[in-house]
Amino acid sequence: MTAPPVFEAALAEAQAWHAALPEARAFCPWPDDMTWAGRKPHALPATRHITQTPGATTAQSSALLTAIQALIPHADWRHGYTAAQVGQDFLDRFCWCELAGPQGHFHSNQTRLTLAYWGPNLFYPRHHHAAEELYTVVSGEALFHADGTPDATLGPGQTRLHLAQQPHAMTTQDSAVLTCVFWRGGDLAEMPSLSA
Numbered sequence: 001m002t003a004p005p006v007f008e009a010a011l012a013e014a015q016a017w018h019a020a021l022p023e024a025r026a027f028c029p030w031p032d033d034m035t036w037a038g039r040k041p042h043a044l045p046a047t048r049h050i051t052q053t054p055g056a057t058t059a060q061s062s063a064l065l066t067a068i069q070a071l072i073p074h075a076d077w078r079h080g081y082t083a084a085q086v087g088q089d090f091l092d093r094f095c096w097c098e099l100a101g102p103q104g105h106f107h108s109n110q111t112r113l114t115l116a117y118w119g120p121n122l123f124y125p126r127h128h129h130a131a132e133e134l135y136t137v138v139s140g141e142a143l144f145h146a147d148g149t150p151d152a153t154l155g156p157g158q159t160r161l162h163l164a165q166q167p168h169a170m171t172t173q174d175s176a177v178l179t180c181v182f183w184r185g186g187d188l189a190e191m192p193s194l195s196a
Helices: 005-020 022-027 047-052 062-071 088-092
Strands: 094-101 112-118 123-128 132-140 142-146 149-154 159-162 168-171 177-184
Touching (some): 005 094, 022 132, 047 062, 132 142
């Protein structure tokens, strides 16, 4: 089965983005085991904000943003948390989808590649997971927190590495943030757990 053109275009832009970022290339090779898995579309309230308020981009990141925006009506958008854990306002302005990975639109056992959006003025609580993770910022900016590492405000083209089981969090202020996130090692299908 062949992937729809909108997904092929998004995957091609994600691959170009990976190739353009030295930190991403060093973190993991581009997976060579991807096959089209297909998933049913699932909309969430936050998806409209990816078009309306994605945050600033650069010339390097704008093509990936455009490809992600084209995916919005076709992708399986998820939360992974409950309102009891993070609050309904957070869920209304947060979403992610797995473009590639064990449960992605493209199946891969080598890496997990997710696209995630947080609206302005949100706090993403401390959480952890067994896989190592590299955040890459596509648009907007956010303040990244991680235990044992200084806080850093990152914008388009900048990256943040989180080690296995390293608790980390994020704060957005006036801007939303859209990220392309790579996982390696550990259980790639694991959902993050909120940290104490």
